Amino acid sequence: MDEQLDFAPCGYLSLTDDGTIHCINQTLLVLLGIKKSEIMGKHINVILTKSSQSFYQLYFFPMIKAQEKVDEMFLTLKSKNGDNIPVFLNAARNKRNETFVNDCIFFPMRRRYEYEQVILSAKKAAEESTLSKEKAIVELEKVRKELECKQKELLELNETLQKLTVTDELTGLHNRRSYNKVLSQNLSLFHRTTNPFSLLMIDIDHFKLVNDTYGHLTGDKILKELSYILKNESRVCDFTARYGGEEFVLILPHTEKEGSIQIAESIRESVETAIWTVPSITVSIGIATAINGDTETTVQSRADEALYISKNKGRNQLTHAEELKKGLFRN
Amino acid sequence: MDSILLRNNVKIIGEGNRPILFAPGFGCDQNMWRFVAPEFESDYQVILFDYVGSGKSDYDAYSSSKYSELGGYAQDILDICLALDLKEVTFIGHSVGSMIGILASIQKPNLFKELILIGPSPCYLNDPPQYLGGFEKEELDELINMMDLNYIGWANYLSKVIMKNPERPELSGELEQSFCSTDPHVAREFAIATFFSDYRNCLPEVSVPSLILQCSDDTIAPLEVGKYMFQHLRNSEFYQMKATGHCPHMSHPEETVQLIRKYLTVNQD
Numbered sequence: 072m073d074e075q076l077d078f079a080p081c082g083y084l085s086l087t088d089d090g091t092i093h094c095i096n097q098t099l100l101v102l103l104g105i106k107k108s109e110i111m112g113k114h115i116n117v118i119l120t121k122s123s124q125s126f127y128q129l130y131f132f133p134m135i136k137a138q139e140k141v142d143e144m145f146l147t148l149k150s151k152n153g154d155n156i157p158v159f160l161n162a163a164r165n166k167r168n169e170t171f172v173n174d175c176i177f178f179p180m181r182r183r184y185e186y187e188q189v190i191l192s193a194k195k196a197a198e199e200s201t202l203s204k205e206k207a208i209v210e211l212e213k214v215r216k217e218l219e220c221k222q223k224e225l226l227e228l229n230e231t232l233q234k235l236t237v238t239d240e241l242t243g244l245h246n247r248r249s250y251n252k253v254l255s256q257n258l259s260l261f262h263r264t265t266n267p268f269s270l271l272m273i274d275i276d277h278f279k280l281v282n283d284t285y286g287h288l289t290g291d292k293i294l295k296e297l298s299y300i301l302k303n304e305s306r307v308c309d310f311t312a313r314y315g316g317e318e319f320v321l322i323l324p325h326t327e328k329e330g331s332i333q334i335a336e337s338i339r340e341s342v343e344t345a346i347w348t349v350p351s352i353t354v355s356i357g358i359a360t361a362i363n364g365d366t367e368t369t370v371q372s373r374a375d376e377a378l379y380i381s382k383n384k385g386r387n388q389l390t391h392a393e394e395l396k397k398g399l400f401r402n
Numbered sequence: 403m404d405s406i407l408l409r410n411n412v413k414i415i416g417e418g419n420r421p422i423l424f425a426p427g428f429g430c431d432q433n434m435w436r437f438v439a440p441e442f443e444s445d446y447q448v449i450l451f452d453y454v455g456s457g458k459s460d461y462d463a464y465s466s467s468k469y470s471e472l473g474g475y476a477q478d479i480l481d482i483c484l485a486l487d488l489k490e491v492t493f494i495g496h497s498v499g500s501m502i503g504i505l506a507s508i509q510k511p512n513l514f515k516e517l518i519l520i521g522p523s524p525c526y527l528n529d530p531p532q533y534l535g536g537f538e539k540e541e542l543d544e545l546i547n548m549m550d551l552n553y554i555g556w557a558n559y560l561s562k563v564i565m566k567n568p569e570r571p572e573l574s575g576e577l578e579q580s581f582c583s584t585d586p587h588v589a590r591e592f593a594i595a596t597f598f599s600d601y602r603n604c605l606p607e608v609s610v611p612s613l614i615l616q617c618s619d620d621t622i623a624p625l626e627v628g629k630y631m632f633q634h635l636r637n638s639e640f641y642q643m644k645a646t647g648h649c650p651h652m653s654h655p656e657e658t659v660q661l662i663r664k665y666l667t668v669n670q671d
Contacts, residue, residue, distance in 0.1 A: 128649065
């Protein structure tokens, strides 16, 4: 071996195919703390740790044989006094004097080994944390979905409750409670804008007689069918509610006397001419249009009074409260 | 049928009728057999394959639950035999490939004519005092750590990444050639399935005749392990080779071929 290779800044040895060391340089001998005479002709296993021996058999040998070279392999050498020396190994399969030899060079990589260990454990930690993160995300997603379901249920329940509180159960129209609220809203709006609204009080004629004659089930049917007509005859912006018993109310926003009379008349007529599945009925209607200084009570009692007049005058007709003011119907 | 042949990258060569199936050892693909398999082409139907997760197999077919034990790999051997309608199969397995063949033969003994086991081990861990597998747990842990440090399996992963970087074609080609390429995740699980397994209890269940080819100075499957196999396998023969190391089919192909041939001839009738 020439001196340059013997003292080159890397370990060098060459192996026969069966792993026997037949050439080794000084640099490697110094690294291993071993004498040349102690190692020549020995199997490479004597300078490898147990796992490196296995690794050598599992990977190094098949690779050098099949690919004729090994690049950047990491192994652990074992020095004479038992120290582990992590090394980087490159090898090439060369033919010299008609036989194949496997030339290997070794670089100790103590510092790099430490780095690699740190990197490896960081990689493992990262893998583990990714795994637990993924698990947590799955769990979180499950909880989120459950919450969403519960929220939906709650919303549906709320909606049902909301309907129950504002709806008349029998007719599906708004109930009196809802009516009181809407009447107040319309009044406030009127006081602010002076844009008047009208209020219709509708009462079924001789309803007590129907009930007594045909029974309450028929009475209920009449209430339902009338509600249907009221819904049909009112406009989208109008508010229709069952006031109680056989009494209904309509709030007509932005509607003056003339408009309210028109709507009331078309309701009255529809009821009279409707084809009923039950005994036919008629209605009497009282109308009031909001005036300055009106409260819920005043506007409603004017409509009530007008309704009373309609009844008195023989039913199946309508009366506007303004006509009361003129004293036309005062007794 | 095609899906199984693609899944395991099955290659069929040779002009004979009698099927001979070569199962590679740990960490390498069917190219391991390049010095041995061609010797049988003239009078056998030679079948080569890669394990799922190794070589040019279908990596998408890999599932941790199936392949966390060698039984998953044994099922694939049976799948291949069924897909090719093989009968009277001569099975030749190296290292862990031997154990995989043994497990397959226990399930379907009628499929196999004989098993030739090169450097087999039913259990790598020592279980003193009655059994010496050759390794302490720490030594196996260190071996797996060494695989990590050598980025075993990363070559394949890298070559996929580098495929997307066409400006470095030289590296891609080189990595693709690497015949030890396998997925890093798979390599680790295969290593654990192999080195931390214990199939000693299965040996008495084997009924197919077998030949154990034991290397000299084999760190991975030492002489005592080969003898243990011989004692516990019915109808087995044992031969200690002149070849040293763990890969006689690569280091001493002539001796390996000659011993296999001799056994096949004697076992012919």
